[in-house]
Amino acid sequence: MQRKTIQRQIILDTLKNFSTHPTVDELYLEIQKIHPAISKTTIYRNLRQLAQGGEIGQVALTNDVERYDKRTEHHYHFQCKECKALFDVDVASIQGINEKVEEKHGFQVDEHNILFKGICLRCKKNQ
Amino acid sequence: MQRKTIQRQIILDTLKNFSTHPTVDELYLEIQKIHPAISKTTIYRNLRQLAQGGEIGQVALTNDVERYDKRTEHHYHFQCKECKALFDVDVASIQGINEKVEEKHGFQVDEHNILFKGICLRCKKNQ
DNA sequence: ATTTATGCAAATCATTTGCACATAG
DNA sequence: CTATGTGCAAATGATTTGCATAAAT
Numbered sequence: 001m002q003r004k005t006i007q008r009q010i011i012l013d014t015l016k017n018f019s020t021h022p023t024v025d026e027l028y029l030e031i032q033k034i035h036p037a038i039s040k041t042t043i044y045r046n047l048r049q050l051a052q053g054g055e056i057g058q059v060a061l062t063n064d065v066e067r068y069d070k071r072t073e074h075h076y077h078f079q080c081k082e083c084k085a086l087f088d089v090d091v092a093s094i095q096g097i098n099e100k101v102e103e104k105h106g107f108q109v110d111e112h113n114i115l116f117k118g119i120c121l122r123c124k125k126n127q
Numbered sequence: 128m129q130r131k132t133i134q135r136q137i138i139l140d141t142l143k144n145f146s147t148h149p150t151v152d153e154l155y156l157e158i159q160k161i162h163p164a165i166s167k168t169t170i171y172r173n174l175r176q177l178a179q180g181g182e183i184g185q186v187a188l189t190n191d192v193e194r195y196d197k198r199t200e201h202h203y204h205f206q207c208k209e210c211k212a213l214f215d216v217d218v219a220s221i222q223g224i225n226e227k228v229e230e231k232h233g234f235q236v237d238e239h240n241i242l243f244k245g246i247c248l249r250c251k252k253n254q
Numbered sequence: 255a256t257t258t259a260t261g262c263a264a265a266t267c268a269t270t271t272g273c274a275c276a277t278a279g
Numbered sequence: 280c281t282a283t284g285t286g287c288a289a290a291t292g293a294t295t296t297g298c299a300t301a302a303a304t
Binding site: 131151167171172 | 293
Binding site: 120 | 187189190193205207208214216217218221224225227228229231232233234235236237238239240241242243244245246247248251
């Protein structure tokens with residue numbers, strides 16, 4: 001049974017206040033302001049637990065540190081190749097593609113994730 | 128200027144002989160049979176260089192070790208949540224979705240990757 | 255001759271683990 | 280009470296780096 005600890009509550013609240021997709025370190029820095037004694041290990045453990053329980057999201061990324069997401073509904077992401085910033089993509093999920101892969105290969109397809117890559121507006125401007 | 132070394136040639140050949148998407152370690156084990164003195168560092172360096180030069184592919188995965196791919200054309204992948212095995216997905220690339228994201232967000236969208244997840248045939252059978 | 259590549263050992267860095275202690279239920 | 284969570288330090292494990300030597304052009 002999962003317990004309600006001060007630490008877990010702070011971690012959750014802090015993530016909810018981010019508009020971005022923070023890394024563990026970014027969360028750690030914020031959380032320390034409220035709870036200076038917290039251990040990074042605790043943050044790692046709680047984030048994983050919360051993500052597994054579906055209370056928060058975890059961003060599907062390549063070759064990068066973990067990033068968490070307050071949004072839990074399915075959505076895609078865009079990452080800037082220049083500054084590595086991550087953005088939510090507000091385009092409807094592709095319908096029927098999991099089924100298409102199932103038919104083609106016979107796998108049981110539960111989900112899919114899309115990561116778009118390119119150059120963000122800010123970096124485009126600075127070029 | 129890139130040079131032609133025995134090591135790079137063996138690394139490339141070994142990857143071409145894989146039907147899967149090997150990790151650096153898997154490649155290392157195979158390569159050692161031909162060139163026992165090779166260093167894993169050399170393998171890391173060459174794979175990265177080859178991938179950057181577009182001679183080989185690198186699989187876009189979440190929270191996993193690097194995996195390389197002899198195929199260089201754009202294609203999607205499926206990963207089994209049970210055994211972690213990776214498969215190529217032979218479904219046509221989605222057309223026009225990069226443009227849709229560009230229109231919606233203004234980013235310059237160069238590429239997208241899809242990773243499907245579920246249970247592979249073998250694991251399905253063993254359940 | 256000069257530049258690039260190799261191999262080794264050591265460094266990095268994110269994440270995980272073991273363990274003693276604290277705390278929620 | 281007793282199961283779960285926390286904090287610390289140490290361990291892990293993949294990848295990278297510094298550097299002297301070797302090989303390619």
